[in-house]
Amino acid sequence: MSNPSTLFEKVWADHVVVDETPETPAVLYIDLHIIHEVTTPQAFSVLRDNGLAVRRRDLTLPTLDHSTPTTPVSMFKDLLVAGEGAANQVRQMQQNCEDFGLDLLGYGSGQRGIVHVIGPELGATQPGKTIVCGDSHSSTHGAFGALAFGIGTTEVGHVLATQCLLQRKPKTLAVNVDGELPEGVTAKDLILAIIGKIGVNGGTGHVIEYRGAAIRAMDMESRMTICNMSIEGGARAGMIAPDETTFDYLRGRSRAPQGAAWDEAIERWRLLRTDDGASFDKSVTLDASELQPMVTFGTNPGMVVGINDPIPDSSDASFKKALDYMQVESGKPMTVNTVDIVFVGSCTNGRISDIEETARILQGRKVADSVRMMVVPGSEQVKKEAEERGLDRVITAAGAEWREAGCSMCIGMNGDIAQPGQLTVSTSNRNFEGRQGVGARTVLASPATAAASAIAGYVADPRTYS
Amino acid sequence: MKPVNKIRSKTVVLPTRDIDTDQIISARFLTTTTREGLGKNVFHDLRYNADGSEKPDFVLNKPESKGCRILIGGNNFGCGSSREHAPWALLDYGFEAVISTEIADIFRNNALKNGLLAIVVDSDTHQWLLDNPGADVAIDVAAATITLLGAKIIEFAIDGFAQHCLIEGIDQLGFLRQQTSTIESYEENRSWKP
Ligand code: SF4
Numbered sequence: 001m002s003n004p005s006t007l008f009e010k011v012w013a014d015h016v017v018v019d020e021t022p023e024t025p026a027v028l029y030i031d032l033h034i035i036h037e038v039t040t041p042q043a044f045s046v047l048r049d050n051g052l053a054v055r056r057r058d059l060t061l062p063t064l065d066h067s068t069p070t071t072p073v074s075m076f077k078d079l080l081v082a083g084e085g086a087a088n089q090v091r092q093m094q095q096n097c098e099d100f101g102l103d104l105l106g107y108g109s110g111q112r113g114i115v116h117v118i119g120p121e122l123g124a125t126q127p128g129k130t131i132v133c134g135d136s137h138s139s140t141h142g143a144f145g146a147l148a149f150g151i152g153t154t155e156v157g158h159v160l161a162t163q164c165l166l167q168r169k170p171k172t173l174a175v176n177v178d179g180e181l182p183e184g185v186t187a188k189d190l191i192l193a194i195i196g197k198i199g200v201n202g203g204t205g206h207v208i209e210y211r212g213a214a215i216r217a218m219d220m221e222s223r224m225t226i227c228n229m230s231i232e233g234g235a236r237a238g239m240i241a242p243d244e245t246t247f248d249y250l251r252g253r254s255r256a257p258q259g260a261a262w263d264e265a266i267e268r269w270r271l272l273r274t275d276d277g278a279s280f281d282k283s284v285t286l287d288a289s290e291l292q293p294m295v296t297f298g299t300n301p302g303m304v305v306g307i308n309d310p311i312p313d314s315s316d317a318s319f320k321k322a323l324d325y326m327q328v329e330s331g332k333p334m335t336v337n338t339v340d341i342v343f344v345g346s347c348t349n350g351r352i353s354d355i356e357e358t359a360r361i362l363q364g365r366k367v368a369d370s371v372r373m374m375v376v377p378g379s380e381q382v383k384k385e386a387e388e389r390g391l392d393r394v395i396t397a398a399g400a401e402w403r404e405a406g407c408s409m410c411i412g413m414n415g416d417i418a419q420p421g422q423l424t425v426s427t428s429n430r431n432f433e434g435r436q437g438v439g440a441r442t443v444l445a446s447p448a449t450a451a452a453s454a455i456a457g458y459v460a461d462p463r464t465y466s
Numbered sequence: 467m468k469p470v471n472k473i474r475s476k477t478v479v480l481p482t483r484d485i486d487t488d489q490i491i492s493a494r495f496l497t498t499t500t501r502e503g504l505g506k507n508v509f510h511d512l513r514y515n516a517d518g519s520e521k522p523d524f525v526l527n528k529p530e531s532k533g534c535r536i537l538i539g540g541n542n543f544g545c546g547s548s549r550e551h552a553p554w555a556l557l558d559y560g561f562e563a564v565i566s567t568e569i570a571d572i573f574r575n576n577a578l579k580n581g582l583l584a585i586v587v588d589s590d591t592h593q594w595l596l597d598n599p600g601a602d603v604a605i606d607v608a609a610a611t612i613t614l615l616g617a618k619i620i621e622f623a624i625d626g627f628a629q630h631c632l633i634e635g636i637d638q639l640g641f642l643r644q645q646t647s648t649i650e651s652y653e654e655n656r657s658w659k660p
Contacts, residue, residue, distance in 0.1 A: 017652040018645055024627050027645055029652055031660035039549065041499035046639070059660060067497055085497030092499050129660055136548035136572060152550035152576035154638070162642045164649055168625065170571075200484055201542040201568055234545065236571050268658060300484050300545075318483040318540065413493040420516070432488040432546060434511045 004275035006172050007241050008207045011147040011272070015130045017164055025166040031129040032059055032141075033159045034115045037093035038066040038413070039134030043157035044096040054100045056163045061124055062097050063105040064090055065114045066135075069415050070376050070403040086414060100160075113379020113405045116140035116347035120224065121381055123253025127242035127269040132159060137347050137429060138237075139230040143223035144250070145242035145272045147207070150231065171281040173198075173206040173235065177214040179289035184463040186357075187222035188349060188427065188446035190214065190286075191229045192294040196304040198284060203235025206282065209274060210240050214288035220249040221353040228348045229429050232301040241273040293462055295334045296431045296444040298322035303431075307449065307461045308333050325433055326441050327421075334443065334459045340422040342373040342400075342454040343436075344447050346410035349427035350378025352385050354447045359391040361451035361465050362398035368457030373400035374416065376408040400454065412437045425453040469635035470581045471607045473562045475535035478525055479599040480509075485539055486546030487573060491555040493547075504551055505558030525599075536603055538595045539566040544573025544584070553577040563605055565612070567592045578628045579638060583607065585622050607632050 005013070018027035033056075040062075047054070054060055067086035097104035105111045111118060115133050119125040119141055127145035132138055136150035151165065158165055175194055181187075195202075208230050215223065223240050230238030247266055250256045257265040293307040299322040305311055311323070313330035323330065328337060344350070344358045358375055367373045375395050377383035383405050386392055392402045408416040410428035412435060418424045420439030427450050431442035445453070448462035455465060495507045512524050520527045537556070543566040544552060553576050556564065563583035577584040583605060587595070594614065595601060602615040607629060612620045631638060 014656075017649055022626055023630070025625070027642065027649070029649070029656075038496050042501050042550075045500075050639075083497060089497050089499060126660075134548060134550075136546070150548035150572055152548055152572060152579065154550060154576065154579045158639055158642055161639060162646070162649060163653075164642055164645070166627070166638055166642060200545055201570070204542075204568060204571055231546075231572075234542070234570065264658075300486070316483075317481070321482065411493045413496055430486075430488070430546060432486045434492055435488050438492075438511055438516070 004278040006274045006278045006280060007145060007209055007239055007272055008147060008172055009278070011128055011130065011145070012169060014128065015147070020169060025168045027164050028130065028167045029164055030059070030132050030159050032061065032119065032124055032131040034061045034063070034119055034131070034133040034138070035156065036063055036065050036115050036133070036135065037068075037089045039153050040096065040156055041089065041092050042153050043160055044100065046157040047100070047160055052161045054102060054160050057101055059163060060102055060160070061105070061119065062093070062102050063112050063115060063118055064093060064107070065112070066407045066411060067414050068406045070406040070408045071415070072403055110380050110384070113381065114347045114350060114407055116224070116228065117350060117378035117382065120144065120220070121253070121379055123250050123256030126250065126256065126265070127246060127272050132165065136231045137228050139235070140224050140228040140347055142227040142230065142237050142239040143220060144246055145239060145269065147237055147239065149236040170236065171206045173203055173208045174280040174283035175208050175210050176283065176285040177210065177212040177288050178285065179214055179287045180217065181214055181288045181291060184448065184466055185291050185293055186446045186448060187218060187225040189291055189294040190288060191226045192296065192301065192304045192444065193291055194286060195229060195233045195301050196294070197286060198233050200232060200300050200302040201234040203230065203233040206235050208233070208235045208238040209280070210238060211274070215240055216243065219353065220245060221351045224351070225348055229301065232429060242269050293446060293449050295449060295459060296442070297326060297328050297334055299325055299431055299433050301429065301431060301444060305334065307335065307459070335461065336458070337423060338458045339371055339425050339453050341418050341424040342367070342371055342450050343376070343409040343424055343426040343428065344450050345374070345376030345378065345408050346428035347378060348429045349447050350376060350382065352382050354427065355382065355386045355391050357447045358451045359394040361448055361462065362400065362455070363394050365398055365455050365465070367399040367454045370457050371454050373454040374403060374409065375400050376403045377405045379405050409436050411435065412440070425450045425459060467581050467631070467635050467637055470562065470583065470632045472605065473535060473583065474602070474604040475562070476600045477536045477538050477595060477603055478531045478534045479538045479596055480525055481540045481596050483540040484542045484545055487544055487549050487552040488546055490544070490552040491549065496549060496551055501554045502558060504555035505560065508555040508559045530600055533560070535560055535562040536605070537561050537564045539564055541567045543569050544577070545570040548572045548576070550576045550580070553580050553582045557582050565592070565595060578632065581632060583632070585612065585624075587612065587620060587622055591620050
């Protein structure tokens with residue numbers, strides 16, 4: 001019998017094409033490469049300049065999400081609003097896919113959406129795969145027991161040309177979450193609490209495995225929210241061992257294995273768990289039952305506080321600068337701050353359960369007059385499903401906007417932005433200075449907290465509206 | 467990639483912790499389809515006022531910073547987004563090395579692949595560098611040393627492969643493509659197919 005190994009070590013070992021040596025990194029095989037318009041043009045140029053083809057078109061999944069507008073009705077009118085640069089980038093992606101023979105999930109495909117939403121939704125994301133994309137939230141796919149991480153554009157070129165990457169083996173970090181999440185506390189609150197605990201660099205050089213009763217009890221969409229923000233703790237990847245919840249989610253999806261292949265796959269997937277006695281390089285433990293809804297108060301996702309707790313104090317210059325930028329005060333809770341914009345969406349919280357939760361809180365209520373609320377589905381499929389269930393009508397009846405699928409206000413490059421000084425409660429993953437527009441202030445929160453804040457007009461505890 | 471071995475320059479100090487890649491190059495400048503021309507927008511919102519005029523207090527706008535090629539960053543430099551536009555922008559601006567106590571994984575990978583040295587030093591050395599802006603510093607990639615001129619020599623850790631590629635100016639895609647037959651046999655022999 002071989003030595004006990006972790007989930008990560010099993011997936012890693014299965015994909016090593018050439019072993020790592022002190023002189024050279026390992027050559028690691030990639031099973032799924034998701035690409036989008038922003039981080040690929042320069043990689044395609046390298047292929048063109050060198051006369052190279054895309055090695056495995058069948059393992060490459062292209063879509064449009066980052067710089068595409070989410071304004072309802074006429075797309076192309078608004079592409080121009082978002083700028084000629086963005087329009088050009090979209091056209092370039094369409095051209096590159098055509099030239100290299102790739103099947104773009106573009107406008108009107110019914111399957112377009114945020115890279116990390118469509119992979120799972122189509123069943124292309126599967127346990128035991130290696131998955132990469134030129135976007136750091138590729139860690140999302142780890143929720144299925146895949147090894148998934150973000151790469152730069154040079155590496156996008158490497159994968160397009162060779163289906164491989166040069167990688168040094170990272171270390172492992174176990175995050176154990178015991179107990180049960182209290183009523184009104186969600187996966188987003190948990191991952192914000194984890195980042196608050198380990199810090200924004202706590203996972204640097206590591207792959208996280210999320211374990212424990214609270215993780216096992218979660219549905220797949222919650223697990224994706226957890227793994228999504230691994231990078232906010234500095235870890236390139238986060239993983240969760242697959243189980244019946246995972247298999248139930250994938251069964252019948254168009255790109256998942258079918259028939260006999262499905263049975264074989266499940267048998268293989270069941271082995272993808274950390275063996276008893278396997279060890280991690282580091283580990284931390286949290287008790288889920290002690291948590292409350294969490295919000296960020298500063299300019300990185302580690303600056304996080306319980307919704308009713310006072311903002312901490314520190315003499316550190318970077319800390320003070322962050323509070324200055326956010327115009328918030330130590331000693332006071334975030335709930336004293338009025339809100340200008342509420343954004344529900346992104347690869348962190350733009351899936352159907354997030355839209356459902358938002359609609360549940362908005363049902364029969366009104367968004368405060370002073371607030372603009374945007375609800376942006378993570379994909380065309382999420383949009384369609386929400387509309388079939390009538391969730392869009394609940395959202396618009398409350399006075400919020402229901403928009404087209406895309407990254408939207410997660411990243412200020414598609415026309416959806418906040419103005420200088422405006423405060424946005426956002427279900428996305430980054431509250432960096434200027435992330436949502438120059439001078440824009442971002443408070444990260446769960447969909448429930450976002451919806452509650454939209455109704456209240458200030459940062460609000462969602463448990464008031466349950 | 468052109469070879470990188472010896473760098474000698476005065477330093478620019480940006481002591482803020484957790485400088486993320488959104489600060490280095492804002493998403494609104496990512497609608498480009500080339501690598502060039504990003505330098506004019508590096509650290510844009512720290513560098514310029516809303517009307518486009520320079521913020522005189524920002525370190526890059528100070529006369530003594532002009533022409534400096536080594537950037538000393540606060541702890542956890544380059545965290546956040548995987549955008550390779552961040553090292554492209556720093557290189558296009560004229561930086562050749564970034565030194566900090568901790569550099570985020572993806573940024574460091576991206577930087578080294580483009581010939582931007584991303585160097586991690588111990589906290590004493592880092593503090594000295596923070597305290598001495600404009601210090602005259604020499605970096606030797608082959609020897610893996612930083613010489614603080616008039617002070618001392620410090621060794622830094624660098625991945626052997628990255629070091630080799632930097633010194634020789636090796637393109638890693640070329641290296642990977644030499645493995646084609648091994649990649650083919652891996653594809654044929656694996657126990658399951660994606
Ligand atoms: S929603 Fe935000 S984090 Fe997610 S893929 Fe889009 S830009 Fe990246």
